[in-house]
Amino acid sequence: MTIPSGPGDGRPDPGLNAIMSERRQLINLAYRLLGSLAEAEDAVQETYARWYAMPLERRDAVESPGAWLMRVAGRVCLDVLGSARARRERYVGQWIPEPLPDRGEWPGGRPGEIAADPADQVTLDESVTMAFMVVLEAMTPAERVAFVLHDVFRYSFAEVAEIVGRTPAACRQLASSARRRVRASQAPVTPAADRTGVVGAFRRAWAAGDVDALICLLDPGATVVADGGGVASALLRPVEGAGRIARAFAGITAGVPGLTFLERTVNGQPGLVVRHDGVTVVVVAFEVAGGRITRIWAVRNPEKLRPWTAG
Numbered sequence: 001m002t003i004p005s006g007p008g009d010g011r012p013d014p015g016l017n018a019i020m021s022e023r024r025q026l027i028n029l030a031y032r033l034l035g036s037l038a039e040a041e042d043a044v045q046e047t048y049a050r051w052y053a054m055p056l057e058r059r060d061a062v063e064s065p066g067a068w069l070m071r072v073a074g075r076v077c078l079d080v081l082g083s084a085r086a087r088r089e090r091y092v093g094q095w096i097p098e099p100l101p102d103r104g105e106w107p108g109g110r111p112g113e114i115a116a117d118p119a120d121q122v123t124l125d126e127s128v129t130m131a132f133m134v135v136l137e138a139m140t141p142a143e144r145v146a147f148v149l150h151d152v153f154r155y156s157f158a159e160v161a162e163i164v165g166r167t168p169a170a171c172r173q174l175a176s177s178a179r180r181r182v183r184a185s186q187a188p189v190t191p192a193a194d195r196t197g198v199v200g201a202f203r204r205a206w207a208a209g210d211v212d213a214l215i216c217l218l219d220p221g222a223t224v225v226a227d228g229g230g231v232a233s234a235l236l237r238p239v240e241g242a243g244r245i246a247r248a249f250a251g252i253t254a255g256v257p258g259l260t261f262l263e264r265t266v267n268g269q270p271g272l273v274v275r276h277d278g279v280t281v282v283v284v285a286f287e288v289a290g291g292r293i294t295r296i297w298a299v300r301n302p303e304k305l306r307p308w309t310a311g
Contacts, residue, residue: 019051022066026073032148033077034084035097035133037307043080047073074145074163081141092230094238096297097133098304099283102265127152130267130285130297135185139178146171147178187289195288199270200263202293207261209253214246219292229301273308280308
């Protein structure tokens with residue numbers, strides 16, 4: 001689907017630039033709500049399609065087009081979340097949110113494709129870390145929408161209620177429940193430099209296949225979750241324990257010669273990108289607490305690695 005260039009009657013649309021300037025904010029909202037950049041882009045396209053499906057007179061009567069677009073995008077995402085839960089129950093293996101590169105590392109895409117528009121890039125902050133996105137996945141659709149709109153985008157509960165289709169009091173309860181989930185999952189804050197150091201040491205140990213060094217960097221109760229989606233080989237279930245995880249990662253190094261390990265920003269946090277013959281084959285996100293890695297998310301599904309494709 002493409003966004004129309006103007007009204008259906010062929011007249012120029014003087015508000016087109018203003019409308020399109022909202023695209024980045026819409027992508028930011030939709031990614032946080034859906035956990036998938038591809039689904040977020042589709043949701044935003046649908047939002048614009050609904051805008052241009054309205055008669056020009058109705059569009060002219062909208063006092064704040066940006067607010068209208070955000071409300072509609074929220075409703076579209078709420079509908080998508082309802083169907084996504086069923087799809088993810090049928091997903092092969094574990095489902096992990098789509099990882100995002102740092103804005104400065106966003107590649108140009110596949111040969112022949114137009115480079116990614118900076119306006120489409122998601123703003124990377126604490127509300128898109130992989131740990132945060134995974135917690136959002138555990139929420140009900142209504143909880144997720146109410147929480148993200150209120151706590152991240154600062155919408156009033158009256159505005160949230162209009163989008164979710166519930167009373168402001170009910171939306172307050174939804175956001176409160178979601179907030180408890182977030183607090184229960186939060187790890188102690190680790191300084192950025194320490195996180196970077198630990199991930200860098202993990203990269204070196206992984207590249208060398210050094211099991212002992214990997215174990216030293218992992219919390220004894222660490223967990224790794226991998227996402228291959230049935231398209232790429234990956235662990236179908238989470239693996240727990242420093243020793244088991246270290247041996248699994250060392251086995252990858254031994255079994256696939258010629259891997260390149262790169263330190264990159266993944267969802268705003270230190271992470272790793274692994275390439276084979278110049279192609280990104282896995283993106284890894286980490287949670288670090290107490291100087292050790294407590295959780296690892298490894299995305300292998302190539303459909304989720306589109307933003308990481310070398311240009």
